[in-house]
Amino acid sequence: MVDGTPTLPSEARTFAPDPAFVEQAVAGAGLAESASRDRMAFWAAQADELVTWARRPTETLDWSNPPFARWFADGTLNVAYNCLDRHVEAGHGDRVALLWEGEPGDSRAITYAELTADVKRAANLLSSLGVGPGDRVVIYLPQIPEAVVAMLAVVRLGAVHSVVFGGFSAESLRARIDDAEATLVITADGGWRKGSVSPLKPAVDAALAVGGESSVENVLVVRRGENPVDWVDGRDLWWHEALEGVDDEHVAEAFEAEHPLFILYTSGTTGKPKGILHTSGGYLTQVAYTHRNVFDLHPETDVYWCTADVGWITGHSYVVYGPLANGATQVLYEGTPDSPAPGRWWDLIEKYGVTIFYTAPTAIRGFMKAGREIPQARDLSSLRLLGSVGEPINPEAWLWYREVIGSGRTPIVDTWWQTETGAMMISPLPGVTTTKPGAAQSPLPGVLVDVVDDHGSPVADGESGLLVVSEPWPSMLRGIWGDPDRYVETYWSRFGDRYFAGDGARRDDDGDIWLLGRVDDVMNVSGHRLSTAEIESALVSNPLVAESAVVGAADETTGQAVVAFVVLRNKKRKSVTPEEAVVRLRAHVADRIGAIARPRTIVLVDELPKTRSGKIMRRLLRDVAEGREVGDTTTLADSAVMSVITAEMR
Numbered sequence: 001m002v003d004g005t006p007t008l009p010s011e012a013r014t015f016a017p018d019p020a021f022v023e024q025a026v027a028g029a030g031l032a033e034s035a036s037r038d039r040m041a042f043w044a045a046q047a048d049e050l051v052t053w054a055r056r057p058t059e060t061l062d063w064s065n066p067p068f069a070r071w072f073a074d075g076t077l078n079v080a081y082n083c084l085d086r087h088v089e090a091g092h093g094d095r096v097a098l099l100w101e102g103e104p105g106d107s108r109a110i111t112y113a114e115l116t117a118d119v120k121r122a123a124n125l126l127s128s129l130g131v132g133p134g135d136r137v138v139i140y141l142p143q144i145p146e147a148v149v150a151m152l153a154v155v156r157l158g159a160v161h162s163v164v165f166g167g168f169s170a171e172s173l174r175a176r177i178d179d180a181e182a183t184l185v186i187t188a189d190g191g192w193r194k195g196s197v198s199p200l201k202p203a204v205d206a207a208l209a210v211g212g213e214s215s216v217e218n219v220l221v222v223r224r225g226e227n228p229v230d231w232v233d234g235r236d237l238w239w240h241e242a243l244e245g246v247d248d249e250h251v252a253e254a255f256e257a258e259h260p261l262f263i264l265y266t267s268g269t270t271g272k273p274k275g276i277l278h279t280s281g282g283y284l285t286q287v288a289y290t291h292r293n294v295f296d297l298h299p300e301t302d303v304y305w306c307t308a309d310v311g312w313i314t315g316h317s318y319v320v321y322g323p324l325a326n327g328a329t330q331v332l333y334e335g336t337p338d339s340p341a342p343g344r345w346w347d348l349i350e351k352y353g354v355t356i357f358y359t360a361p362t363a364i365r366g367f368m369k370a371g372r373e374i375p376q377a378r379d380l381s382s383l384r385l386l387g388s389v390g391e392p393i394n395p396e397a398w399l400w401y402r403e404v405i406g407s408g409r410t411p412i413v414d415t416w417w418q419t420e421t422g423a424m425m426i427s428p429l430p431g432v433t434t435t436k437p438g439a440a441q442s443p444l445p446g447v448l449v450d451v452v453d454d455h456g457s458p459v460a461d462g463e464s465g466l467l468v469v470s471e472p473w474p475s476m477l478r479g480i481w482g483d484p485d486r487y488v489e490t491y492w493s494r495f496g497d498r499y500f501a502g503d504g505a506r507r508d509d510d511g512d513i514w515l516l517g518r519v520d521d522v523m524n525v526s527g528h529r530l531s532t533a534e535i536e537s538a539l540v541s542n543p544l545v546a547e548s549a550v551v552g553a554a555d556e557t558t559g560q561a562v563v564a565f566v567v568l569r570n571k572k573r574k575s576v577t578p579e580e581a582v583v584r585l586r587a588h589v590a591d592r593i594g595a596i597a598r599p600r601t602i603v604l605v606d607e608l609p610k611t612r613s614g615k616i617m618r619r620l621l622r623d624v625a626e627g628r629e630v631g632d633t634t635t636l637a638d639s640a641v642m643s644v645i646t647a648e649m650r
């Protein structure tokens with residue numbers, strides 16, 4: 001039991017849609033019917049209804065060269081125009097687009113007309129700095145309106161953004177700048193986080209100072225933290241100064257539907273992050289479609305809030321492109337949920353009258369721990385729909401979310417998707433689906449998935465298998481930046497022309513889908529994807545370390561936690577105490593990758609469990625890290641190793 005909510009068998013309770021909700025729901029049963037009647041016609045209709053095209057597409061899907069899909073390929077559009085100008089032209093210029101709140105309590109309400117003018121001005125500035133179609137711009141900003149403005153200004157010009165989450169280190173930033181060969185970085189002096197200013201510009205300076213000359217010509221710096229910063233004359237420009245006197249008229253040029261829109265780096269099974277590439281028309285169609293139907297969006301009356309940072313895919317699709325394409329009014333918040341005090345998020349819901357709220361299970365579990373009194377001291381009655389994303393939501397957290405945050409009446413949509421899928425793929429439809437705590441349930445109309453065994457044959461209901469997407473979808477990734485072979489190898493080599501997601505899944509007796517977590521060496525910590533290989537390579541880059549193995553261990557709050565098993569170099573063992581070594585190594589990982597990758601636990605061991613061929617048996621280490629009885633050790637070269645490690649854990 002957590003916080004008074006009884007633990008029930010997961011399938012024991014279901015929640016049928018409330019008739020009053022059904023009455024006004026955007027989605028109806030007709031959506032699934034029309035998608036199953038003719039999937040291509042269905043997507044063509046969505047593209048036609050939700051997107052304003054400069055040239056309307058006559059083609060839907062070109063899958064003649066799998067796995068390289070082309071959607072709506074003969075259509076042209078400007079994505080920023082779709083998110084901005086067209087709402088102003090339709091008479092909604094006075095509607096608030098962003099209700100922004102800074103962590104210290106400063107706030108700004110920005111209308112669609114204002115946001116459009118800001119983006120036009122920024123596009124003119126970027127163009128005067130030489131940014132044009134196809135150029136890459138790295139964005140490394142806090143959660144401030146300028147982040148949205150910068151992203152939209154880049155895509156308005158047909159350039160490609162690569163947003164790097166502000167929590168990543170200088171080294172991670174540099175790797176992303178180099179991989180994309182970016183010519184411009186847009187950053188800020190710093191942003192507010194947990195009650196103080198967390199500097200960003202110094203990380204950009206550090207990133208550009210090491211490793212030889214970079215592709216970057218200019219660094220544009222937004223003033224936010226007011227913290228002191230170093231300056232490189234000729235390279236660095238203040239955003240506010242550079243924008244002075246710049247024209248706020250700019251005509252958006254149309255680009256082909258398959259024109260690259262953005263790159264977003266995500267962790268894979270190797271040490272090197274993958275630059276996931278998304279393109280324009282198909283992506284916009286599916287983010288707008290899912291945002292509208294899954295969140296039951298009524299743009300005239302709803303106040304929507306997705307708590308994700310724009311540095312992640314959820315921020316791209318459901319803070320920037322989906323909501324703005326749909327003309328929504330949304331809250332954008334700079335800081336953490338507990339600054340200056342626990343309950344800040346609930347204060348914001350009360351203050352802005354938020355109606356639709358989208359967050360991650362880790363946050364919900366954190367609130368459960370803190371106690372229901374905190375949200376219950378606020379008026380949350382404006383909420384009418386809750387969403388979850390990023391990791392499996394356990395039924396207890398689901399029930400608490402509905403009961404305590406949703407006053408026992410709001411539908412909950414548990415949305416499964418990935419950086420690669422671009423938009424939601426599996427989710428209940430509010431007003432249609434009878435929801436089940438803990439299950440993402442059904443592929444959305446227009447999406448086809450299956451649960452298969454190692455050979456690609458569907459498994460029986462009730463059995464666990466691997467999740468595949470059986471047919472291409474509009475917002476699917478178009479590749480890995482600069483590495484088409486890795487794209488084919490990672491997602492398409494296992495099951496032919498079906499997409500391998502890397503997740504385990506199971507269908508229950510009703511045919512509902514339950515997600516079971518990753519089946520590869522990718523961890524999911526607080527809904528953030530981390531690679532075991534990347535953290536291992538950060539650890540072995542420290543002179544103290546001879547060898548390391550990293551596993552994701554189940555964690556009550558964060559879903560998984562990083563646990564590292566480390567063998568110190570013989571020569572170094574005497575130079576540090578074990579406690580010092582652990583402190584230094586945790587800091588080292590944060591420094592190399594970013595604080596999100598810092599191991600929760602580092603266990604110093606004499607040896608790692610390996611097979612006779614030298615492969616590290618992570619499965620056994622996970623058993624130890626999760627406090628389980630260690631499984632079959634017969635394939636180990638030295639079976640005594642595990643008992644030593646188990647003893648060391650205690």
Ligand code: PRX
Binds near residue numbers: 418502
């Ligand atoms: O394991 C799945 C998990 O998050 C992974 C994708 O991570 P990322 O690309 O960072 O995107 C996160 C936000 C979309 C998936 O492979 N995941 C995401 N949503 C869910 C989920 N697992 C279970 N249930 C979900 N609703």
